[in-house]
Every structure is written in C-alpha cells, then in structure tokens.
Amino acid sequence: MRALIPLRRRRDPAPSRLRYRLARLWLRPWLRSAVTLWLPVAVIGVSGWAVLSQPLMMGRMRQAFDDIRASILAQPELMLQGLAITGGSQALHPRIAEAVGVGFPVSSLALDLDAVRARIEAISAVAEARVSVGPDRRLVISIREREPAAILRRGGTLYLVDRDGVLIAQLAQRAARPELPVLAGEGAEDHVREALRIVQVARPIAGRLRGLVRVGARRWDLVLNRDQRIQLPEDDPVLALRRVLAFNEAEHLLDRDIRRIDMRDRTRPVLQLGPDALRALRPAEPAPEGEET
Amino acid sequence: MSARIFDTQRFMRDRLRAALRRGTLGVLDIGSAKISCLVLRIDPERLDAVRPAGRSAQAGLDAVRVIGFANTQSRGVRMGEIDAIDEAERGVRTVLSRAQKHAGERIDQVAVAISGGAPRSYGVSGAAPVAQGEVTAQDIGAALVSCILPDFGPGRDVIHAQPVNFTLDHRTGLSDPRGQVGARLSVDMHMLTAAHAAIRNLAFVIRRCDLELAGVATAAYAAGLSALVEDEMELGAACVDLGAETTSVSVFLKRHMIFADVLRLGAAHVTQDIAHAFAAPLEDAERVKTKHGEVQATGRDDREMIELRRIGSERDFERRMITRTELIGVIRPRMEEILEDVRLRLDAAGFDCLPGQRVVLTGGGSQLPGLEDLATRILGRPVRIGRPLRIQGLPQAATAAQFSALVGLAAHAVRPQDECWDFELPGRYGPQGLRRALRWFRENW
Incomplete structure (x- = not known):
C-alpha cells in the first residue's frame, strides 16, 4: 500500500483543484472579455470621470493648459514684428494700420487674420484686402482700393x-x-x-x-x-x-x-x-x- | 430483458449529443501508463451531412478537428482501473488543464475509454414478430427487448450493447432491416459488461474534475476502430492493443465488434521482468527496454553492451554492463507469454471461423522491434502493426501506436454506433424505472 501521508512534498505537476477551476473559469469567453476589456475600460472611465469632475483639478488643468498655450504664443519665431501694406494710395495706409488694431509685436497664433481682414474691408475705400503672415515675420496686407468713378x-x-x-x-x-x-x-x-x-x-x-x-x-x-x-x-x-x-x-x-x-x-x-x-x-x-x- | 437497465447509458448519450451539437468534446484515455486527452472541435452541420452517406465507422471524421492534445504519466491507475481516486484525479486534472490550454477552449463533456473492469463479452439474440408488415424502429426495439440476457453476475454494468446482425424471416446478415417487409425479426446483439465499481470510480473522478461523462467505451473497441482499416473491419480481423498493464483483444466482423477481452498482462510486465532479472531500478529497466529492447536475438547482440544501474546501490555510479542478448532473453519469454495468451483468447472466441484472419497489433507495446515476426509465428496469422487513424489537426506526437485507443475513442464519440439504447425499447417508462434511475444517480453522480 502506498503511503497515505506524504512524507516529503515534491513539486506536483498536477494543478491544484482551485487552479484547475480557475483555469476553467478563465476559459469562459464572457469572463475573459469582461476582465480583459470591460473591467479596464470601466476603471479608466470611472477614475477619469472622478478626477475630472473635481473643480480644483479642472482649474489646475485649465491653468496648465493656459500656461502651455502662453509659452507657445511667446515663441519668438511666431512673433510678428511689423506691418507691410502693399497696394492702395498712401493716404489710405494710416487708416488701414489703424483698422488692423493690434499692437506689435504680436504672436501670429493669437492673431485672427479673418477678423483683421474683415476690419480692413469695413473701410469703404478698400475693395478687397488680403492678409497673410509674411516670411520676414511681418503682417503683409495687400489692398485693392476702390477707384472713384x-x-x-x-x-x-x-x-x-x-x-x-x-x-x-x-x-x-x-x-x-x-x-x-x-x-x-x-x-x-x-x-x-x-x-x-x-x-x-x-x-x-x-x-x-x-x-x-x-x-x-x-x-x-x-x-x-x-x-x-x-x-x-x-x-x-x-x-x-x-x-x-x-x-x-x-x-x-x-x-x-x-x-x-x-x-x-x-x-x-x-x-x-x-x-x-x-x-x-x-x-x-x-x-x-x-x-x- | 428489462428495458430499463440502460437509463444511464441513454443519459450519457444525450450528453454526448448535446456536446456534439455544441461543437466541443473532450476524449480521455485513462491508461495504466499514461493519461491522454484530445479536445475535438466538431462541425455539427458537416456531421449531419455525412450521416446518410454510409455506415462506415470512420465516416464523419472529416467533420472533426483536433484542437488540443495532452499526455501525461498516469498515476493512481493499475491494470486500467482506478486504484487511488485522488491520485487519478490529479492525473486527469493535469492532462485536462493542459489540453484545454492547448485548445484555448473549455470542455464540459468527455468520453472516456476504460481498459480495466474485466470486460466480458456476450452474444445474445432475440426475436419478435413484425407488427405492421414493414420493419420499423419499434420492431427493432421489440426484438432487442426480447433478448434473453445471460447472468452477468453481481456488480456488472453493460457498457456496449450493439446489434450486429438482423435476420428477417429467412434472410440473415442484414445491416439495417428498417423499411423491409417481413414477418419475424430476430436480432443478434453483442454485449459487453464491465465491473460496476470500475465504471463508478471513473465517473467519480470525472465528476470531481467538474466534467460530465458523455460516454464510456472499452479501450479494446476504441483501439480496433482506430487501428483497423475498413476492409479489415468488414472482412474480419482482430486488434490486439498491447497496453502497459493490460492487453485488449477485440474481434471485428462486418464493421461490428463481435468479441472483446482484456488480458491483465502488458508491456509494464516486461519492464518488471527486466528489473527483476538484472536487479535494476524500474526507470532504468523502462529506458533500456524502449531504447535497446527487441525480441529477436542475433549474433551481433552478444557484443552490444548496455549499461545498467544496480538496484539499491548507495551511489549512482555503481554500474554494470549486460549484453543485449541477455536483455532479449528476458523480454522475449514475456512477450511470448502475452501473445500466447492472446492466441488462447482468440481461439476461445472462435476467431478461426472468421473469413478474415488478420491480426493488427497496436498500443505502446507494439513498438518493440521484431514483434511482428514473433506475433506472426505465435498467432499463426498475418500480423501487422496498426497506428491510429489520421484526424485533422492530430499532432505528430499523437500518431504513435500507443494513442490508437484515444483516437479510436474520438471516432467512436463523433459517430457512435447504434447501440441498444439508441432504439426505443417498449415498456421503458414507469415509476419503477424512474426510481431506479434516480437511485442510480444518487449512487453515482
């Protein structure tokens, strides 16, 4: 008769009953997808919501975002140093410069070119204006003036x-x-x-x-x-x-x-x-x- | 014959059908030397499509794919029977968890091959008048019920009851009498019984592994299904499965098993003989047997020296040499004994009278070189070594001869042959039967 009480413990290749049952449970597709996909998704979603819903955290994030934005805007490569107006009569140029309405230097990212163009075209003497950022870091405005008829x-x-x-x-x-x-x-x-x-x-x-x-x-x-x-x-x-x-x-x-x-x-x-x-x-x-x- | 004795078999057959419909089935062979498992993926539609094609035992295998295989050393099993429940359970758990991991799928139903339990086979016959001119399934059921059962003795369970031959009036040798016209139908049935305790222990182990038992087949039958080719099955042949501690013999004719027997002798006894003869540890004896073993000595073998350790030696380096001739001198008498026993069983079964006289050796013991010649000489019949059927996805490791029973069991489980309990037997239902079924469940499951 074999020894009913094992004398020494040798590593048994057989899985324990618990491990066997867990392995079988793990082979169930719904459980597997629940653990590997839905549980992480739920945890990430809930924790993300919990963090974002706090006003303090929200304010900090907004602050950080603004800081980053400001640091990008402050890059010297993006700063516009002046204004170049082409076309139109000389008498018109000061009025256009006034209509641009920004103080240089200004970051090209902060400038709304469409709004600038709309402001310039609001001057009745201007038929059409093109506003662009030129290669020499200047705001280039080209004007077609209305001709008095x-x-x-x-x-x-x-x-x-x-x-x-x-x-x-x-x-x-x-x-x-x-x-x-x-x-x-x-x-x-x-x-x-x-x-x-x-x-x-x-x-x-x-x-x-x-x-x-x-x-x-x-x-x-x-x-x-x-x-x-x-x-x-x-x-x-x-x-x-x-x-x-x-x-x-x-x-x-x-x-x-x-x-x-x-x-x-x-x-x-x-x-x-x-x-x-x-x-x-x-x-x-x-x-x-x-x-x- | 009472119609109620097959209730558990019906129950297992229902589970098997459910597993086939679901498409995943496990097949487990609990042997004395190894426990091995296959995980099968079954395509139910293709399985149904091949059903009318033929009655071949091997049809339907194209709907099956092996997706998992595992094999481990057996523990807690002796002579094909479970010897220590918890040890055997650990072995089954090992092999199942590996096979499931290989397959990446969970199996809930397993069909199991049993090689122990001292199976005994009986031929019985019964006859009944045909009720309405044409033979129907009910008539077959009535004929089956009318079979007079021999006295199995106490503690025996029927594990196979296959109708092998139908006789309608004066015509015999019918394989399927349904729809034919006649007055009296008689049926020959092959029954196989095994010890109730062996099956019960098996079922208990399977249940402890959280699985459902979906059928029990004797290993002799499974090995024959896998190792014989169809023509051999049709013409008549014997399959000898040389296992570790049991040797199963099955005789097939007209695609039906008509006899099965199990010898409680096997290749492990050869190992024991070697260990006795040379006082060597069992593991060395096994290694020497598989590496250098043979049954036919030649002059060259005198010069071939084999190193063996001595049993009980304090230090491992205490070794000595034996010649290969000596080794063969130990192996051969034991193999002769086994084969002579096989011949006795075949003779007792009346194998002489069969038209086909082929014998197919399979199982782990059949890999001994030279065994074919020895068996031919002793059995006096043409002998070949059979290897398992090829199923889709069967790993190379599972194509060796010792997996014949495992693969045959897969074939059997996928296309089970009509057994007695597949027919509607008259007078099956009743309070008596229900109570007995319930009692059986309480005892076994």
Missing part, C-alpha cells in the same frame, strides 16, 4: 462713389475732382454704371455737362449749363442721347434757346423752347385769337 451729391454734400455705387469718401468741393461727373437724385448710386455710360456717350458735349439727375428713381436727366436739360427715357437712354447728339450735330440744337429736350417718348421727341425763342417764333405765325398768353 463719379461724384454723388446727396443733400448738400458731395461724395466719391465707385462704379458699384459704394460711397468711398466725402468730397469737400467739386473742383477737387473736375474729371468726374456729378450724379444726383434718388437712387442715383445704384445706377452708376449706366450713368457713366451716358457720360461717355455725351463726350461731344462734355464741356457743357454739369451732371446727371436721377428722376423718380427711374430715369436720368442730363443737366447742361445754361439751364438746359435733356430728359432721357427709362430704357435705352444711350440710344436716345445719341439721337439728341445727332440732332445737335446737324442742327446745333443745343446752341439754341431750348429749355428742355424731352426724349421720354422715343416716337415723339418734344422740345421746350426758351422765352426768347418763343418771342422770336410768335411773329412768324400769328397766334389765333384768344390764345395769347
């Missing part, structure tokens, strides 16, 4: 407007820009292009042209000196003006004592004569009785 009179004030009708600046006196036509009337700034075309066609009488008046926000009147006025139709005013000019070429119409040339009805141009012309005309044909005015 006409003078708009509104009330008693004169303004410069560009081809799109955008007001650029006030003008002190008309004589400062004699080459630009003067526009007036309600809604004139919305039809600057049309007015410019009319002015171009009216080049033969440019010396006499004083300005264009928008009538009833609908059509143009050409105002000449000597108190003459050409009323142009709503549609195709250029053609009507050409006809007037052709008349003028042939008959020197505008040199005569005529108050108004009414071209509003293209089939029936109407002239309004001046008082001298009326007087000269009246003896030629005796007025019928009772119609003398």
Whole structure:
C-alpha cells in the first residue's frame, strides 16, 4: 500500500483543484472579455470621470493648459514684428494700420487674420484686402482700393462713389475732382454704371455737362449749363442721347434757346423752347385769337 | 430483458449529443501508463451531412478537428482501473488543464475509454414478430427487448450493447432491416459488461474534475476502430492493443465488434521482468527496454553492451554492463507469454471461423522491434502493426501506436454506433424505472 501521508512534498505537476477551476473559469469567453476589456475600460472611465469632475483639478488643468498655450504664443519665431501694406494710395495706409488694431509685436497664433481682414474691408475705400503672415515675420496686407468713378451729391454734400455705387469718401468741393461727373437724385448710386455710360456717350458735349439727375428713381436727366436739360427715357437712354447728339450735330440744337429736350417718348421727341425763342417764333405765325398768353 | 437497465447509458448519450451539437468534446484515455486527452472541435452541420452517406465507422471524421492534445504519466491507475481516486484525479486534472490550454477552449463533456473492469463479452439474440408488415424502429426495439440476457453476475454494468446482425424471416446478415417487409425479426446483439465499481470510480473522478461523462467505451473497441482499416473491419480481423498493464483483444466482423477481452498482462510486465532479472531500478529497466529492447536475438547482440544501474546501490555510479542478448532473453519469454495468451483468447472466441484472419497489433507495446515476426509465428496469422487513424489537426506526437485507443475513442464519440439504447425499447417508462434511475444517480453522480 502506498503511503497515505506524504512524507516529503515534491513539486506536483498536477494543478491544484482551485487552479484547475480557475483555469476553467478563465476559459469562459464572457469572463475573459469582461476582465480583459470591460473591467479596464470601466476603471479608466470611472477614475477619469472622478478626477475630472473635481473643480480644483479642472482649474489646475485649465491653468496648465493656459500656461502651455502662453509659452507657445511667446515663441519668438511666431512673433510678428511689423506691418507691410502693399497696394492702395498712401493716404489710405494710416487708416488701414489703424483698422488692423493690434499692437506689435504680436504672436501670429493669437492673431485672427479673418477678423483683421474683415476690419480692413469695413473701410469703404478698400475693395478687397488680403492678409497673410509674411516670411520676414511681418503682417503683409495687400489692398485693392476702390477707384472713384463719379461724384454723388446727396443733400448738400458731395461724395466719391465707385462704379458699384459704394460711397468711398466725402468730397469737400467739386473742383477737387473736375474729371468726374456729378450724379444726383434718388437712387442715383445704384445706377452708376449706366450713368457713366451716358457720360461717355455725351463726350461731344462734355464741356457743357454739369451732371446727371436721377428722376423718380427711374430715369436720368442730363443737366447742361445754361439751364438746359435733356430728359432721357427709362430704357435705352444711350440710344436716345445719341439721337439728341445727332440732332445737335446737324442742327446745333443745343446752341439754341431750348429749355428742355424731352426724349421720354422715343416716337415723339418734344422740345421746350426758351422765352426768347418763343418771342422770336410768335411773329412768324400769328397766334389765333384768344390764345395769347 | 428489462428495458430499463440502460437509463444511464441513454443519459450519457444525450450528453454526448448535446456536446456534439455544441461543437466541443473532450476524449480521455485513462491508461495504466499514461493519461491522454484530445479536445475535438466538431462541425455539427458537416456531421449531419455525412450521416446518410454510409455506415462506415470512420465516416464523419472529416467533420472533426483536433484542437488540443495532452499526455501525461498516469498515476493512481493499475491494470486500467482506478486504484487511488485522488491520485487519478490529479492525473486527469493535469492532462485536462493542459489540453484545454492547448485548445484555448473549455470542455464540459468527455468520453472516456476504460481498459480495466474485466470486460466480458456476450452474444445474445432475440426475436419478435413484425407488427405492421414493414420493419420499423419499434420492431427493432421489440426484438432487442426480447433478448434473453445471460447472468452477468453481481456488480456488472453493460457498457456496449450493439446489434450486429438482423435476420428477417429467412434472410440473415442484414445491416439495417428498417423499411423491409417481413414477418419475424430476430436480432443478434453483442454485449459487453464491465465491473460496476470500475465504471463508478471513473465517473467519480470525472465528476470531481467538474466534467460530465458523455460516454464510456472499452479501450479494446476504441483501439480496433482506430487501428483497423475498413476492409479489415468488414472482412474480419482482430486488434490486439498491447497496453502497459493490460492487453485488449477485440474481434471485428462486418464493421461490428463481435468479441472483446482484456488480458491483465502488458508491456509494464516486461519492464518488471527486466528489473527483476538484472536487479535494476524500474526507470532504468523502462529506458533500456524502449531504447535497446527487441525480441529477436542475433549474433551481433552478444557484443552490444548496455549499461545498467544496480538496484539499491548507495551511489549512482555503481554500474554494470549486460549484453543485449541477455536483455532479449528476458523480454522475449514475456512477450511470448502475452501473445500466447492472446492466441488462447482468440481461439476461445472462435476467431478461426472468421473469413478474415488478420491480426493488427497496436498500443505502446507494439513498438518493440521484431514483434511482428514473433506475433506472426505465435498467432499463426498475418500480423501487422496498426497506428491510429489520421484526424485533422492530430499532432505528430499523437500518431504513435500507443494513442490508437484515444483516437479510436474520438471516432467512436463523433459517430457512435447504434447501440441498444439508441432504439426505443417498449415498456421503458414507469415509476419503477424512474426510481431506479434516480437511485442510480444518487449512487453515482
């Protein structure tokens, strides 16, 4: 009979019953996934939540984040040292520099280029601006300026407007820009292009042209000196003006004592004569009785 | 025959089916020298697909894959029977934990091969009239129930009861009479009993390892399933499994086992003989046997010297030399004795009358060089050495002859042959049977 009580303990290759059971338990897929995957996930999730939910810890983390951010912003490689403006007139540059609104040196990371561009483009004289960080650590702003195309009179004030009708600046006196036509009337700034075309066609009488008046926000009147006025139709005013000019070429119409040339009805141009012309005309044909005015 | 004696077998068969459906099954061979285990992965759909293909014992193995294998030295087992429960349990735990670790999967049901228990085989027959013209499963059940059981003696359990032959009226040799027309059906059944205590101890060990026993097969049958090729099984052949302390003999005809017996002699006795003869420690004797052992002496063996330690020597370096001829002179008589015993058992079983006379040697003892010639001479029949079937994924280490029973048990568990308890036996249910089943459970599980 074998010894029922073991005399000495030798290492037994057999797993103990507990180890055997644990090994078998470990082979259950749900337990294995629970221990290897879900338990760590839960521990990490809960502990992370517990740490983050404390306001003190939150404040410290925010502080640390801000410190890191500030140290990055303070890098000299990222600092912008100055401003370079290209394009546009010299008179505009100080206004743009003012509109940029940041004090140099400033970190390029802290600068919102889109906001700077929006601020610059808010200046009415600037048609388009490009803002970028240049290679020599300067803020490069390239400008396309609005070109004044006409003078708009509104009330008693004169303004410069560009081809799109955008007001650029006030003008002190008309004589400062004699080459630009003067526009007036309600809604004139919305039809600057049309007015410019009319002015171009009216080049033969440019010396006499004083300005264009928008009538009833609908059509143009050409105002000449000597108190003459050409009323142009709503549609195709250029053609009507050409006809007037052709008349003028042939008959020197505008040199005569005529108050108004009414071209509003293209089939029936109407002239309004001046008082001298009326007087000269009246003896030629005796007025019928009772119609003398 | 009472219909209720197979309730536990039915219960185990249900567990086996459940394991096959679930797809994982363990196979355990508790031998006297080694305990080995296979973990099988079974594809149930493929297993069902091959079912109608044939009645071959080896069909269905393509649905099986070995995913775990472990082998360890046996402990607490003598003569194929459990000798010390806790030691045997440790051995089973070792092998199971290794196999499960290898497989990466947990097994809950195991089929076990038993080589001890002094199995005895009986041929019984019964007959019953066919109820409704065509033979149905109920008719087969009725014929099986009508078998007159021999007196097994006390403390014996039936572990195999396989219908091997059906006779319908005057036609005999039918393998499956279902659907055929006839008036009287008689059935021949091969029954194998084993000692109740041996099976009980086995079940107890398995239960202590938190496993469910899903079938018990005798090692002789399992070894035959694995070592014989199908034609040998069909034509008639004997399989001799030379184990460590038991030698199992099984005789197959028409793909059925018709006889099985176990000799309580084996290769470990050869080791003991060597240890006795040369007063050597057992471990040296085992080493010398496996390394230099042979059964056929030649003149050259006189000059070949083998070093052996002397038993009881105080110091390890006290050695002496023996010639290989001397060693063979010890091994050969014992092998002759074993083989002559085998011949006696075969003769007693009427193996002479079978059409096929082949004998297949397998098991660890069959690896002794020259044994084939010796066995041919002693048994007087053509002998070959059989190795286990090839299953997918079977490791190289498990293809040696000593694993025939293990692999055969896998084949048996995956495609169990119809046994008596697979048929619906009339008069099975009743309070009496239920009570007996419950009592059996209380005793055994």
